[in-house]
Amino acid sequence: MGLNVTDLACARGGLAMLEGVSFSLSSGAALVLRGPNGCGKTTLLRTLAGLQPALAGEIDCPPDAIAYAAHADGLKATLSVAENLRFWAAIYGTSDIDTALDQMNLRALAGRAAQNLSAGQKRRLGLARLMVTGRPVWVLDEPTVSLDVASVALFGDIVRHHLAGGGMAVIATHIDLGLPEAEILDLSRFKARFPQAGTGDFDEAFL
Amino acid sequence: MIALLMRDLRLAFRAGGGFGLGLAFFLILAVLVPLGIGPEPQTLARIAPGILWVGALLACLLSLDRIFALDFEDGSLDLLATAPVPLEGAVSIKALAHWLTTGLPLVMISPVLGLLLFLPSEAYLWLVISLAVGTPALSVIGTFGAALTVGLKRGGLLLSLLVLPLYIPTLVFGAEVVSRGAMGLAVDTPLALLAGITAGAVAILPFASAHVLRINLR
Amino acid sequence: MASFWEYANPLKFMRTTDWLLPIVAVAALVVTATGLIWGFFFTPDDFRQGSTVKIVFIHVPAAMMAINAWVMMLVASLVWLIRRHHVSALAAKAAAPVGLVMTLIGLITGAVWGQPMWGTWWAWDPRLTSFLILFLFYLGYIALWSAIDDPDTGADLTAVLCLVGSVFAVLSRYAAIFWNQGLHQGASLSVAPGTRMDWAYKAPLxxxxxxxxxxxxxxxxxxxxxEIRARRMKALVTRERMA
Structure with missing residues (x-):
């Protein structure tokens, strides 16, 4: 059980952003992706999640292991907290939403419509959604945006709990998550070099 | 899959879901046409089949951009695409939900509007049948258009431009069923062709829709 | 023997068209001018239609190319979807406006011809209606291309639209025939019903x-x-910015 990425290259808008990205994660480990804006963090995460094809390289990971969470939480404003969770549980073929509700301190809010939640509560609901997927590998894009210090700490606890249960996490972030044990990968190292004009490659890619 | 259908239906019926907009539009059209054309029963009866079909088509068009746009904005489309449900299936369910919230109500209200437009009595049955057979095609084709334009800034207008030409065969055969029914002629040929288009669209287009959706999410 | 697909390489394509394009352009000019002058000035007037018949020398070729352009776009789209050669997608993109204009020429010359012949500029005849529908398909295709920023996404989406559109265009054609049997003459190159077109017309046509x-x-x-140059320029600008 683990996530092994070897020599991965990914592109955005037809342009190579990253190349030669390699890392491996085993059960209970977390990886924090760093790098300046626009360096390809989101692109890498979307490639890991299978939303876009990799240019080259391999992602070695058991099927149906990755749960992806983007900037947006994917919550429906007019549905209640419990309805939102129950929907994703049904989509992922799990049925237990109670554990997630309890762990995220959402039990009291279960009947409230998602549009009436505060930003922090929404983020917690988004994380609860990850828990109901029952997937071991969490791929998170800026999960702590719009969270205050206390909520960031809560988030750290939840990820740690997930890791303790044998899970894994790949997290792109700018700020300190309070996860000292997490490995840090600086993506600016993997910035793709442009192929030189006039070589065979250029003609197909116009570059 | 069922969960997705239930969620989409629930969202449509909740406040702000936009359910009933298409119906209201259909009704307004049936009121505006006599106001523009004049109240003579013969004239209205003559054009009623076409007006009702064009009205149903436009009412359908009205709600198309909601199929994916809302899910795209709040990120659930990304999540749905990474979820363990085949995207082709999710797209079909979306089209089904659109039909249940738009097409089916149109079918049910159409006899009332036929009354307003003096539709000949022989044609009522065929109006309902032709709409019931044809509107699923409108939803499926519309879902394809919505998948093509999801995430585009001026998507709404472009969606109409792309989808309306694709609606032509359905419109021609659907309206033909009603006109022939009104004149007491046999309707089986256009009805069979209409059913053929619906069946073909339902069978094939979800694959195209899912394909373009994946491209748009890339 | 070089593979046909080598021409899908932008560089090879540019090098080949460097010398090919002027030849084709001159040939196009000479052949079209010959055909039109021959058709307009050296053919007899039709005994019923008079000299109005001579608009056929623009009308029919334009209408033919309007359909052929779409077929070419369909083939190019398929090549892009299956083999992912960029030149193919760009050729489909380049063909669309030409097809649109050809459709327009067909429609306008048809109206000009129809006015004296049928006494009306426009009739909801299946053939005319189909062309109007084809015009709409071209408009949608071009609009989709222009709405998408990312060129590869645009190529993918328009290719799928072209495929689906082709199916529906054919369906629309049959729907239009079903809907109204019209007054447009058949495509048999017959000027009047029953009389085949004479070689005096056929050759210039x-x-x-x-x-x-x-x-x-x-x-x-x-x-x-x-389009290739535009792509190349865009790529160079991006490289400048990213470097």
Whole structure:
């Protein structure tokens, strides 16, 4: 059980952003992706999640292991907290939403419509959604945006709990998550070099 | 899959879901046409089949951009695409939900509007049948258009431009069923062709829709 | 023997069209001019239609190319979807406006011809209606291309639209025939019902058809070259910015 990425290259808008990205994660480990804006963090995460094809390289990971969470939480404003969770549980073929509700301190809010939640509560609901997927590998894009210090700490606890249960996490972030044990990968190292004009490659890619 | 259908239906019926907009539009059209054309029963009866079909088509068009746009904005489309449900299936369910919230109500209200437009009595049955057979095609084709334009800034207008030409065969055969029914002629040929288009669209287009959706999410 | 697919390489394509394009352009000009002058000035007037019949030398080739352009776009789209050669997608993009204009020429010359012949500029005849629908398909295709920023996404989406659109265009054609049996003459090159067109007309007409085909080829090649350069420029600008 683990996530092994070897020599991965990914592109955005037809342009190579990253190349030669390699890392491996085993059960209970977390990886924090760093790098300046626009360096390809989101692109890498979307490639890991299978939303876009990799240019080259391999992602070695058991099927149906990755749960992806983007900037947006994917919550429906007019549905209640419990309805939102129950929907994703049904989509992922799990049925237990109670554990997630309890762990995220959402039990009291279960009947409230998602549009009436505060930003922090929404983020917690988004994380609860990850828990109901029952997937071991969490791929998170800026999960702590719009969270205050206390909520960031809560988030750290939840990820740690997930890791303790044998899970894994790949997290792109700018700020300190309070996860000292997490490995840090600086993506600016993997910035793709442009192929030189006039070589065979250029003609197909116009570059 | 069922969960997705239930969620989409629930969202449509909740406040702000936009359910009933298409119906209201259909009704307004049936009121505006006599106001523009004049109240003579013969004239209205003559054009009623076409007006009702064009009205149903436009009412359908009205709600198309909601199929994916809302899910795209709040990120659930990304999540749905990474979820363990085949995207082709999710797209079909979306089209089904659109039909249940738009097409089916149109079918049910159409006899009332036929009354307003003096539709000949022989044609009522065929109006309902032709709409019931044809509107699923409108939803499926519309879902394809919505998948093509999801995430585009001026998507709404472009969606109409792309989808309306694709609606032509359905419109021609659907309206033909009603006109022939009104004149007491046999309707089986256009009805069979209409059913053929619906069946073909339902069978094939979800694959195209899912394909373009994946491209748009890339 | 070099593979046909080598020409899908932008560089090879540019090098080949460097010398090919002028030849094709001159050929297009000469053949079309020959055909039109021959058709307009050296053919007898029709005994019933008079000299109005001579608009056929523009009308028929334009209408033919309007359909052929779409077929070419369909083939190019399939090549892009299956083999992912960029030149193919760009050629489809370049062909669309040409096809649109050819459709428009067909419609306008048809109206001009129809006015004296049928006494009306427009009739909801299946053939005319189909062309109007084809016009709408071209508009949608071009609009989709222009709405998408990312060129590869645009190529993918328009290719799928072209495929689906082709199916529905054919369906619309049959729907239009079903809907109204019309007054447009058949495509048998017969001027009046029952009388086949004479060789005195056929020869210049075929010349015009070849000429229009060459015009189409010229414009598509030129358009594709422009698109390739635009892509290259965009890539260079991006490289500047990212470096």
């Amino acid at each position: 075929y010349t015009c058809m070849v000429g229009f085909g060459l015009i189409f080829l010229t414009l598509v090649l030129a358009g594709t070259r422009t």
